[in-house]
Every structure is written in structure tokens, then in C-alpha cells.
Amino acid sequence: MIRLHDTMAREKREFVPADPERVTMYVCGPTVYGRAHIGNARPAVIFDLLRSVLEHRYGADHVVYARNITDIDDKIIATAREEGVDPSVVTQRFEEYYLADMGALGVRPPHLAPHATHEIAPMVAMIEALVEKGNAYEAEGHVLFSVASDPDYGVLSRRDRDEMIAGARVEVAPYKRDPADFVLWKPSDENVIGWDSPWGRGRPGWHIECSAMIRAHLGETIDIHGGGLDLIFPHHENEIAQSRCAHGAPLARYWVHNGFVDMGAEKMSKSLGNVVTPEVLLESHDGETLRFALLTAHYRQPLPWTNALVEQAKATLDGLYRKVGDAEVGEPDAQVVEALEDDLNTPLALSRLSAIEDAAALKASGTLLGLLGRTASEWFQGGTDDAADIKAKIEARAAAKKARDFATADRIRDELMADGILLEDGPGGTTWRRA
Numbered sequence: 001m002i003r004l005h006d007t008m009a010r011e012k013r014e015f016v017p018a019d020p021e022r023v024t025m026y027v028c029g030p031t032v033y034g035r036a037h038i039g040n041a042r043p044a045v046i047f048d049l050l051r052s053v054l055e056h057r058y059g060a061d062h063v064v065y066a067r068n069i070t071d072i073d074d075k076i077i078a079t080a081r082e083e084g085v086d087p088s089v090v091t092q093r094f095e096e097y098y099l100a101d102m103g104a105l106g107v108r109p110p111h112l113a114p115h116a117t118h119e120i121a122p123m124v125a126m127i128e129a130l131v132e133k134g135n136a137y138e139a140e141g142h143v144l145f146s147v148a149s150d151p152d153y154g155v156l157s158r159r160d161r162d163e164m165i166a167g168a169r170v171e172v173a174p175y176k177r178d179p180a181d182f183v184l185w186k187p188s189d190e191n192v193i194g195w196d197s198p199w200g201r202g203r204p205g206w207h208i209e210c211s212a213m214i215r216a217h218l219g220e221t222i223d224i225h226g227g228g229l230d231l232i233f234p235h236h237e238n239e240i241a242q243s244r245c246a247h248g249a250p251l252a253r254y255w256v257h258n259g260f261v262d263m264g265a266e267k268m269s270k271s272l273g274n275v276v277t278p279e280v281l282l283e284s285h286d287g288e289t290l291r292f293a294l295l296t297a298h299y300r301q302p303l304p305w306t307n308a309l310v311e312q313a314k315a316t317l318d319g320l321y322r323k324v325g326d327a328e329v330g331e332p333d334a335q336v337v338e339a340l341e342d343d344l345n346t347p348l349a350l351s352r353l354s355a356i357e358d359a360a361a362l363k364a365s366g367t368l369l370g371l372l373g374r375t376a377s378e379w380f381q382g383g384t385d386d387a388a389d390i391k392a393k394i395e396a397r398a399a400a401k402k403a404r405d406f407a408t409a410d411r412i413r414d415e416l417m418a419d420g421i422l423l424e425d426g427p428g429g430t431t432w433r434r435a
Contacts, residue, residue: 002057002341004224005300007232007255008156012343015254017223023054023063025224026214026252028231029113031070032094033079036101037275038290038305039261045291045370046258046299046344047226048107052368053340056332066112068213069095072203077192087193088117101278104287105294106370114213116204120195122212123204126246127184127197135245139175141187141200145207147180150241156255157233182238184208207238214251215243225252229259258299276305289314291370295346317371320353321379323362324372330360332368340368380433390421394430397423 002015017023027047030036047067054063071091080087099109116123127143130136135149147153154160183205188194194201214222220243227236236255243251263274281290292313297303333356339348349369356362366372381390393412400408413423416432424431 002053003343004254004256005343007257013254015223017058018221018253020058021062023058023224024066024218024222025051025054025063025226026066026068026210026218026222027110027225028210028227028235029067029069029110030095030098031073031075032091032098033073033075034094035277035279036098037277038281038294039275041102041105041107041278041290042261042294042299042303043226043228043258044102044107045105045294047256049295049340049346049370050224050226050256050344051108051110052370053344056337056368057341064112064218065110066114066213066217067110068210069113069115070206070209071095072116072193073206091117097279101282104282105278105291106288106373112217114217116209116213119209119213119216120204122216123208124185124195124197126208126212126215126242129246130184130242133245135241136184137177138199139177141202142173142175142183143185143199144176144181145184145238145242146177147182147241148178150245152244153241154237156237156240159233182207182234184242207235208242210235211239211242211246211251214239215247220247220249220251222252224254224256226256226258229257232257259297259302261294261303261305263305281310285310285314288371288373289317292317292350295350295369298347299344316350316354317379320362320366320372321374321376323356324359324366324376326375326377327359327363329364329367330358332364333361336365336368380431390416390432394423394432398430 003012004015005011006013025047027043030040044067047065051063051065069091072087076087076090080090083090103109127136130145131138131143134146136143136145184207185197185199185202185204187200187202190201192203194203214225225236225239240251243249263276278287278290289310290313293305293309294303296309296313333352335352336349336356339345339352342348346369349365353362353365353369356365363372393416397409397412400406400412416423421432424433
């Protein structure tokens, strides 16, 4: 039985999908105008893990996971203008970076990856429905959602009206009927990317994208909607209002949100300038080490990012790979599965790994977490491009020791160590691994 903490209910609930044959999950993906930081990687890793848990329970063929790409945004437009290129040049570049960075952390591509620029027609159709129903209005080329028209607005974040307005950082504009109203469609002049619509040439607001894409690809009500805590308000609150008013049905049956990665006392964010990126981290750390580090804290709790955290993750993985050796994948340990099905309790699941004696069960349990996907030799020795040269040096060292030429043996060992290769002498001979 899977249990998930539902943000809407403020408690853990047994997860019961509407249709066990088609379990649906949608997670808000990146806005592709810059490199992702390690805080952006946390939801990618967490919901990749939740996908694995769902697939283990219901079968891989019965889970549909969508994660969108926001490829139209004011920051994208500004970056493209600075570079003197079309916005698509910017978005394609940073989407490729994002997929490469997340892939290095063991994050699989989602089943569906709808792009905002490819989904304009569903967005326009939803906005038209909201206008027709009296939940949206046109004003000076804009179309805005009327918050006052939805008596249930605020059900997810449970903020009072003043907090909502402050939290949304709303634009004060004379064409708004109410300061809390938010943009569904905004005008674009001829020098800015835009599309024709009933309200003139323009582009969509951010919030309408996800509602329209969910409806188009997954249906009116999905099982799980996920994202970071920072999306609860205003983004997810606005999604809920739009979809409920347009369709007369709830947008999602469960809302799952992950906590922040922080550097000291503050969450990691580009605006604060306190970011560390997978791009930089991957220069000196394996992606699996970074994934392990991201899973050490419970997903709903803050995760302080430190060098010590990454070093401990590497040391723990070293120990686990020594135990797993070259074992084939068996059946995952029942206690690991139980921990993960209890609201993704990764600290408990990771601690259980070290107690598993059966290598095949350890391999399968790690695989469920997106870990231990290699053999021990692959993990410790890394790539094979220089393996033959290393082996030859080890054999030369062994020959030197046999001839009691210890100076040569020590020189070879020191040369390998300088290249990041550590030798371990044992009864069965000498093995090596990368530092």
C-alpha cells in the first residue's frame, strides 16, 4: 500500500488511483532560460523515484508520467534579445542541458514532455471557456482570471486574501478588476514572439500552460500533481482555480510537494545567487553520488547542501558497491519497498540498504532507488578507455615487487595515485579504483 502526504489534505493518505490500469502523474518542469541548479534537480530526482515506486506497484505499462517544458517566458524573451537570436535557440540549448544534467543523476525522461509553444490551441480553448463561463475577462489586450468569481480560491495554500496578494507578487495594473486577478493571456507586439487569438496577437501567461496541457494529455482530473513547495502559491493555486472553473472537476486527486535545497539559511535560487549546478558538481563527482545525496533527507524536509554530504554519499556508495559486487538483479528487499511506499521515506530506505546481506536483493533495492546500476568494477574503475594501460602498470609493479625492486614498485604506485588511481593489495592480488 502506497501512502503519500497530500498537501491539500495536510496529511498522509492511502494512494488509490482512479484507474489502476492508467496511473497519471504530472510534475511542473523547467523554464529553459538558464542552467539548472542542484535545487532544481531535487524534484526531478524525487518524482523520478515516485514514478519507480508507482511502476513497482502497478506495473511500468500502467503509469503515465508527464513533465512539461516552459519554453515561452519573459526571461526567455529577454535572454534571446540579449543574444540576438530567436527564443527557440535559447530554449533548445537549455532544454538539452537540462536533460543531460538530469540524465547524469539517473533521472529518466518522462513519458510525456509537452512544450508550452506546442500547446497554444488548448490554452486558447481553455481561456475561451473561462471567459464564456464568467471566470475570466478581457481588458486592454489581456485576458485575466477573476479570482472573485471562484469562491473556493485559496483551498490549497489556505492563505488569507492579503497574504495571497503579497505572495503572488501581483502586478498592479489599471485594467485589473481586482489586484488578485492573474493573467491568462498577454499582448505581444510584432517584435516579440506571439500567436493570433480572439483577443489579438499575444502569448499565454504561465499558469494556464499546465492546466491546458494536463487536460490535453492526461484528462480533466489526474491522480498526482507534483512540484516544489514554492509552486503551491500562486502557480498550483491558480492551476486549480482555472481547471475547476473550466471543467467543473478537480485538477488532481493528490498534491505532492518537495522541500528546498538550501545553502546555509536560505533556499537555493538563481535570484539569490547562491546556486551550485550539476554542471559544476559533475566535474568532480559521479552523478549517482549526487542522486544519493539528494535522497538522504526526506523529500518534504529541507536539504542542506554541503561538501560533507556529497563525500558521505560517495563513501556509502563505495561500501554498497563492495557488497553488491557483480550480482544480478533479484527481488527488492521488502523493508526497502515498505519504506518507499510510506511517503517516499528515503532516509529509512537508504539505511536499510547497508543491512541487506543478499547481493541480488541489494542490487534490486538500489535499482528501485535509481542507485547501484553498475557492477562494482564499473563503479570503482570508471571508464575503460585507460583500463588496459592501468592493468599493464599494475603488472609491471607486481613484477618489480617480485624482483624486490621496491623503488620501481613505489614509483608506479605513486604515478597511478597522481592520476587518481588507488591500488588495494589483497590475498587475491592487486585491485584498483578511482579516487
